[in-house]
Amino acid sequence: MTRIGGGEYRSAVASKDVVILQVPGPDGDRDVRLTSPDKVAFPALGITKREVVEYYLAVGEPMARALRDRPTNLKRFNDGVDGEPFFVKRVPKGAPDWVRTCTVTFPSGRTAQSVSISEPATIAWAANLNTLDFHPWPVRCPDTDHPDELRIDLDPQPGTDFADAAAVAMVLREVLDEAGLVGWPKTSGGRGLHVFARIRPEWDFIEVRHAVIAIARRVAARIPDRATVDWWKEERGERVFLDFNQAARDRTIASAWSVRGLPSATVSMPLTWDAVPDVEPDDFTLRTVPGLLAERGDPHEAMDDAVGGCETALEWYAADERDHGLGEMPYPPEYPKMPGEPMRVQPSRARNTDGG
Template identity: 80%
Template sequence: MASKSAVLLTVPGPNGSREVRLTSADRVYFPERGITKGEVVEYYRAVAEPLLGVLRERPTNLKRYPDGVDGEPFYSKRLPKGAPDYVETARVTFPSGRVADSLCPTEPAVLLWAANMGTFDFHPWPVRRADTDHPDELRIDLDPQPGTGFADAKEVAAVLHGVLDEAGLVGWPKTSGGRGLHVFCRIRPEWDFIDVRHAVIAVARRVAERLPEKATVDWWKEERGERVFLDFNQAARDRTVASAWSVRGRPRATVSMPLTWETLPDVEPEDFDVRTVPGLLAERGDPHAGMDEAVGGIETALDWYAADERDRGLGEMPYPPEYPKMPGEPMRVQPSRARSTDA
């Protein structure tokens, strides 16, 4: 049985030190490895500086596992009740039009406070608090489908790297913590979510066309086959992915690890977990340290999207089912069902 004792952690920050209460530190969160809640909290203390570089001023959802990896997780999209007075928020608008005050990390103590509540993953929006309608980050999620794996995602990522170069964008890869990869690009916050999603669609189409046997942009699972899906809908409003440095809810306590294009071919997801990453950070530094200086625009990608629509009839793609019907969107009917209805 986990101890019910609590300890106070002193956490330095920009406004002085905070005391963060750590409860049940010896509760086992990852039984396969014997990794405890206390280890997860200490992990976040070790990576607080680069993680804050990822999260600072961003509305952030928390994926919480209060009973550990074998329990049922849930998302906190609004600031949880009982937050300390130093925890700040950002106002966001969901696709439904509803608004909420979301956690907005600004200092290390916030990360440890969240970890003490069972947070494994931090899921930031691709926007900053000052303007939550215009993303400053373009994100591409490489999602291996059944029958494919991390090696396939790396092969697709290599083609994506070249397409991003052609679009004038600097891509920063990271492991998802599972079988996939995420690639982020810093952009000027001059376009809305629809424009950024269109840019992702245009980039993803070019990757799939250059590697059709390995990559796909087909939204319907029945059409994807054994290929890596470039999930353009992760660029839709309110969709988020786990941040770099986030612990993932997997038995080995893997971490979503930032990488360089040079190191990507030689890594595996299992190389990066709660116990290995702090040492790698201390030894090698943050692979994404230069990301904020590599800001680009999506003009070229939007030109591609317009040309696809004009010349090839390739326009809007389906949105997720919980979204309102969007302008120009095709029917949200899975192809086999549509064919059956037509017959």
């Protein structure tokens, strides 16, 4: 019996390069194969695949709660973090029959069966496939067309850093409160911050994205020297970009507790609001987070108890459009042209084309 982070799993060596993990879950123990356990995932730190899987077992309970019933993209690093990663948006061949799935629809209209995380064993199984980042959709199965999570990505631009993102996040918290929403912050695992808010699944992706745009505009209007919603990089300056397009269909953000594919093995760490101004994101790593979880618990444990709606934010969006001519914003370049969307041409190029 091996105990990790307050949970337990049994392990038995099936062969030199295979370990069978028995991972407890809501439907009993699952046998999870750990292959090539000594394969190095983080060369600079000597972290092996086994350490990665053990980390995910240590945080399995709160991570499964964050991911539960969400179609999830797997960001796999088959050659470790020094290699080229790739996203898996469909259930890999050979998945155990207990790995749940659900259907998602991409912007193109095509559909796919995606992995649906339901228990820690599914996380461990995916980690054995060299998955580091778990990227869940903001929806739950079986209704994958109506988000139940509003997400805002605070992305520091060149010349800014995590401290700037933290300052913007505190203003975002105020705006979310005015919209009747409760924000839950976490580090991105890099230089930025993510803020999630639970919503009732009554609005489609376009409406939720409009709500995010309206909220982001209000933040930028209050601190224009520190925050921006400008889609084109040439206009952002040294400010924190509130990335509204992370709310678009098929755009995903690394989940809480995800290990990021960076040499330092940092983790996207859930935070309390009191902690946001003072934390150092580099302190949250694969090797430190299990101890922090055991000591402090899950800062986002009550997230599902704080469910709001998009009504107020959508009223703001309508008022911005009616009174100030601020309507739709550009979508990412791989998306089909969307109704009401402005031209996808960066301003300097448009001026040159017009002879300006």
